[in-house]
Structure formats: C-alpha cells, structure tokens
Amino acid sequence: MEPCDDDGSRHWAEPGLYTVAPGVYRIPLPLPNDALRAVNVYAVTDGDSLTLVDSGWALDEARDRLAAALAGLGAGLGDIGQFLITHVHRDHYTLAVALRRESGASIALGRGERAALRATAAPDEHPMEDQIGLLRRAGGTPVIDALVALFDGRRPPTDRDLWEQPDEWLDPGGRTVLPGRTLDVVHTPGHTAGHVVFADHAANLLFSGDHVLPHITPSIGFHPAPAEQPLRDFLDSLRLLRSLPDMRMLPAHGPVTPSVHARVDELLTHHDHRLDEIGGTVAQGNTTAYEVALRLTWTRRERTLDELDPFNQMLAVLETQSHLDLLTLQNRLTTKDEDDLRHYTVP
Template identity: 50%
Template sequence: MSAGWAEPGCYPITEGVHRIPLQMPQDGLRAVNVYVLETDDGLVLIDGGWHRPDTYRELADALARIGRSAADIHDVFVTHIHRDHYTFAIELRRRHGCRIHLGADEADGLSAIHRLNSNVPDSSLRELRRAGASDIAQRAHAAGIAEPFEPDDWEQPDHWLRPGALAVAGLDLYAVATPGHTKGHMIFQDRDRRLVFTGDHVLPTITPSIGFELGPWDLPLDNFLRSLALLRHDDAQLMLPAHGPTGGSVGQRARELLAHHDRRFEQIAAVVGELGPCTGVAVARALTWTRRDRAFDSLDDFNQMIATCETMAHLDVLVARNVLSAKDADGVEHFERGDGWGHLAAK
C-alpha cells in the first residue's frame, strides 16, 4: 500500500466531499480516512477516527484548509465498532455535541467491550485456543491487559442505524448492511454523486481482517462473502475506503476479493489434505501471509493472532460446506477431509 495516501491534509474528492487521513498509533495501516460531506446544515463525517492526544488537532488543521472547524460537524456516521472508526467520534460529541450513528448489529459488540472493560480481544482468544494456539492467546491476553483502556471512549451512540435512507439535509445518503468484518458493519452510498464509503468492507490493496471482533463467531467469513456478492456488479460507484487510496470500481474490487478467498479455500483444503487431521494453527503456519508471502513465524504476535483467526474463519466455512470435517479434542478442533471433499465450488 502506497504511503502517500496517509499524509496529513484535506483532499477533495468532488464538490462538497473531502478526505482527511487521521493517523493511527503503532499500526501498519498508518491512518484511517474520514470523509467530510458538506450539507445544508454544516458538516457530516463518515467515520470518526481513533481518539489519540493529537487527533483533534489533526482534524482541526485539516478542516481549516477548507475554512471549516470541528464545531461545524453535526453528525458522524460510523461504519463499524472498531476503535480506529468509533472512539474519536465520542470525543467530538463530548466537545461539540454532534450526533453519532452506528449499525444496530454492533450493539452486542459494544456491550461486550463494556463488560470486559479492557482491550483484551476475548473472542479472538477463544478462537486461538480452539485453533490450538494457546501460546499466541497467552501473549495476546498479556498485550491487551498492558494496553491503556479508556472506558469513556466507548459511550453509546445516539442512534442505532438500520439499512435505508439517512436523514441528512441536502444529501441522498443510504446505509447498506455489510456484515463480515464486524456483525454490524455498514457502507454508505451517496447515490447522487455515485460514491460509496466502504469502511473496512472493501479495501483497495489489502483483504479486510475477518473475525476480529467481540461476541459469538457466527461464520463471519460466510457473512463477509455474501456482503461482497452484493457489490460484485456495482461498477458505477467510486470506492472511498477507510484505509488506502481512493478511486476505482467497488464492483471490480469486490470481485477481486471474492476470487482471493476462493483461492484461499483451495489452499487451505490442500493443506488439510496433505497434513491429515490438523489444528487451525498448523494450517496457518503452512500458509504464507500478506502480499509479500511472508512466513507465519515472521509475523508479530498481533498479526499471528489475526492470521490464525482468519484461518479458522476459512476452515469453519469449509466445514459448513462439508468439504472438511472437524472433531473437538479438549477444546481444540482438528480438521480433516469431509464427505464433500473436492467440491470447493459449492456455495
């Protein structure tokens, strides 16, 4: 991913729409794009950013370039519950009273954050243990405990969103449910200008992580693929993602991501076929990761966690399709060929 897109500033997309990259601490994604839409009543933000000590100054400096201020923001529409999208929206509301809108199916995830009262990725730890990666789970738990947690960053939104038209003066905005990356992920379409704010559902150069959220598992990859299929023929709208450069057809990128996961299913099934009964982490270690085809052991602890959870998400779909079968042994699942082996095209 080119680093140029993450440079601070306020970048025009079209008349009345601007992109502001807000920095992210110690994160390979570098920044999160928030989008500023001019309305009859002031400004709307798509996504809020990560609440850091410098985030308010970054946003204020960017808005000043178009003669506006953070006080002009009256609504923030958040694509999903992850902290790089949600937590700074809370700070903006605290300072200026803007309204926050979040997908209704994120309610369980937000409640889980309140129950845990920490940054411990509890559901991911569950999946790591199920994958036979208790060592990675122990390290992830320790890292989560050590990381500062601010309960005030996780207040309730003003409005739980459902799919459909959004009441924003002067704009033709629609919310579309795209579960997968998280259960309540939404994208927002500006139909007049043929723009789609894709959040983390469709990213231009990387594949969105799957299964990194709190709550029940519920086949997140299957949900993600169904959500991608909704967009696969949408070649008319311009893609405005939360991470990475803007532009390109959202339909084309959706097709590329669907093809990527089809290849990944084939790779994972081949690994299980070669290894015989094996754990999820054994499969993850046999694969390569990122666009650079890095070995699993070369990844840091966080990305080993993500890689293992994504492998489990693929394995679970293959079990649901009867391509593989799974047997539990003391809380660890072992995967092997299923009755439907050889029929990977079955959806």
C-alpha cells in the same frame, strides 16, 4: 489548510484536505504504531451543514489534524453536526465520542454493532477474552503465550470510557445527511457484525469503510462479539455490493479508486483461492487452525506465521479458522472436537 485535488499525486496517508467530489473531502488522520499508517475520514458538507463519515482514533494528533483540515472548509470541530460510523473499531469510533462530549454532535452506528459495543465497554471483561478462547480451540496456545508475554501479564489497553452508546442505531435504507443529499445505508457484515457502508448513488460514491479496501483484505474473525460464520457473511456482503451499480470507492484505508466492482471481484477470487489452498493443507494432514496457519504465508510479503508479531499471529489463526469453518459449512471438510481442540479433516 487549503483543499487540494485527490488525484493520486501524493501518498494517500499524507496529511491534508483532499477534494473527492463536490461537497466531499477526504481527511487522512494518523494511527499510533499501526502498519495502516492512517484512517480516512470523509467530510460531507453543503457549506452550512457538516457530516463526517467515520471519525478517527481519539488521539491529540488526530484531533489537531482534523481541526486543521476543517479550517480549510471554513469550519471547526464544533460545526460537525453528526458522525456516520461504518463500524465500532477504535480508529473509526472513539474520536467521535470524544468530540461529542465537547460539541454535542450526534453519532450513528449500525445496529449490528450493539453486542460488540456492549462487550468492549464491559468493565470486567478481558478485551480479547473471546479471541483467546477461539485461539485455544484452534490449537494456538503458542500465540496465547506470545500475547501474554507481549503485555507482560497486563490487560491490553481498552479506552473503556470512550465506548459510549451512539445516539442512533442505523438500519438499512436511505438516510438524509444534508438537505438534498441522501446516503443509502447498506449492512455489510464480515469484518464486524454490524459493519455498514454508505452509498451516494446520485454522486456515484461508496464510503466503503473497512469492508472493501484497495490494497489489503480486512481481518475476519477478530471481533469482541464473534459471529458464527464471519467469512460467509463477508463474502455475501461482497456479492451484495457487486449487485449494486458500480461506484467510486472511498475506503477507510488507502486511496480513492474508480471501481468498487473491480476490487470486489479481486477479493472474491482471492478468497476462492485461499479456500482451495487451506483445504489442500488439511488434506496433507494438518488438522487444527494453528497447524494450517503455520503452513500458509501472510501479507503481500508472504511472511510465515512465526515472522508476524503476536497480534497479527492471532489475526492469522482466527482468519484461518474462519476459512476452515466455511469449508465445513460447504461440506468440503468435517470437524471433530477432542480435548478442547477442533480438528478438521477431509471427508
């Protein structure tokens, strides 16, 4: 597989090896039954050493495609020296664990992911236990029932053996990844508590993970170790990136785009409008997160909640709740808990 220019002439998820900048290559790897279609893994190399930003899902097809792409660089899976992981979701983390067992490559992960990794790997914990509790408080019993029906009473698959500890916990600051090449580790909580992005200021590149995506907004509120105010954290992280010099955006899902700032501005505006919309829905007498979510539309296709599959219904209700909780923090709403339900009202 020979490298080709990442010029937008092919769909971003099409398999291949794409040159992003000198020494930086984008490799889309497949996802199973996922609307996202692919996850971008980025190879950073000087011809001798090889670092990967994110790794992909531990699937045979993903492993084979990664091997084929690296062959185009004259390298193999055993030449990967380290994985820098933006966050601890399976499409970013698990293939790194599988490959580390073969070659000994090191894995580095944001320190804020410790609690989530511990919860995901716990042998006796239901993989969505915290989310089910949040759904119940949100009045989302119909969503819980739909999830139970989806899995027919079985526990969702977890791949628990692939949730091993990293070799290194990343803290904010500069980190040398290749001789003469340093990336700035920036903590960007929101999508997950320990999400990080990697800024290559010398090359004007930002490996943005799932924090900033070109066409969609990342899920907020679905995390094995839920944060108290995930939407506040996400918006603060967006503003942090806005305060840095603008860079080309290398996202985990979607094409490379020329400006981080432009997309951050769009996301901040979107969430401002969404907060106003959700506050207005509460003012109409809808008091639980589930009731509010039923009256909103979802995805770019503006689907109703009932038109989503159970998993995405869960994401929608939890995201609605994160907006309601932020409105409460801003004193635009008040809350009252009754019979294990949280109700929101306009003061």
